[in-house]
Amino acid sequence: MTSINILFIGDVVGRSGRKILKDKLPLLKQQYMLDFVFCNGENAAGGLGITADIAGELLNSGIDGITLGNHIWSQKVWLQQAAHFKQVCRPLNAPDDWPGFDHVYIKKDNYDVLLISLMGQAFIKPILANPFQVIDRMLSKFKEKYHTKNIIIDFHAESTAEKITMGYFLENKVLAVLGTHTHVQTADEQILGNGTAFITDIGMTGPANGVLGMNKNVALEWAMNLLPATYDIEKDSFTMLNAVLLTVDPNAGQAKKIERIQIFDHVFA
Numbered sequence: 001m002t003s004i005n006i007l008f009i010g011d012v013v014g015r016s017g018r019k020i021l022k023d024k025l026p027l028l029k030q031q032y033m034l035d036f037v038f039c040n041g042e043n044a045a046g047g048l049g050i051t052a053d054i055a056g057e058l059l060n061s062g063i064d065g066i067t068l069g070n071h072i073w074s075q076k077v078w079l080q081q082a083a084h085f086k087q088v089c090r091p092l093n094a095p096d097d098w099p100g101f102d103h104v105y106i107k108k109d110n111y112d113v114l115l116i117s118l119m120g121q122a123f124i125k126p127i128l129a130n131p132f133q134v135i136d137r138m139l140s141k142f143k144e145k146y147h148t149k150n151i152i153i154d155f156h157a158e159s160t161a162e163k164i165t166m167g168y169f170l171e172n173k174v175l176a177v178l179g180t181h182t183h184v185q186t187a188d189e190q191i192l193g194n195g196t197a198f199i200t201d202i203g204m205t206g207p208a209n210g211v212l213g214m215n216k217n218v219a220l221e222w223a224m225n226l227l228p229a230t231y232d233i234e235k236d237s238f239t240m241l242n243a244v245l246l247t248v249d250p251n252a253g254q255a256k257k258i259e260r261i262q263i264f265d266h267v268f269a
């Protein structure tokens, strides 16, 4: 059986997230003989959103495709920049007139991957179109257009039940359904059906000591005083990289194995 290896890195948060990604990716590529590397970049710019410079930096670090999420427009400049980045996609179930691309298609050597982002509807804003109905309608159109069997869904959602339901909804229809957004890696990685890799959440890549990447003092202030506080990223140098490694039969479009990865380091030491 031919097999390829795909790494998907959880939400990259701020400068320390980008730094650990850049530091570790060459080693990970070598160690796992990676064919494709993807990441969620919705928090890459100071914890909120993305910009052209930062998207370029991630792509230059060796990322093949970037998904986004509810923080997509936190850096308003991205509204003008998104259309220039074919390797970065917005959620597919967003309004049609949102700038940018609604999927990423990558072909390397003899293998290809179609990357799609969907946003959930429970406890997350903005509430986009029903992701189940949208992917149900669009999947056959994408398969017809690209003739690829290797479709990876980043399901950016808060509710664990909604994410697990999406896993079963797309079982045997796609290569992987990988959850993002909660920033906490879950221990439920599994292969659904005959080869759909699933995890409720990949986790995050950035400050390991904050609250989901946020400065813990700001989070404590919010919790105690219930008064407005300004978002600030956690500056501590202790940083983590969370990802999942997929071992894939690309000709069958089936995932054979999904493995969780967690790496810790002091990136600014």
Ligand SMILES: [Fe+2]
Pocket (backbone or CB within 6 Å): 011, 042, 043, 069, 181, 182, 183
């Ligand atoms: Fe995030």
Ligand SMILES: [Fe+2]
Pocket (backbone or CB within 6 Å): 042, 069, 070, 071, 156, 180, 181, 182
């Ligand atoms: Fe998010």
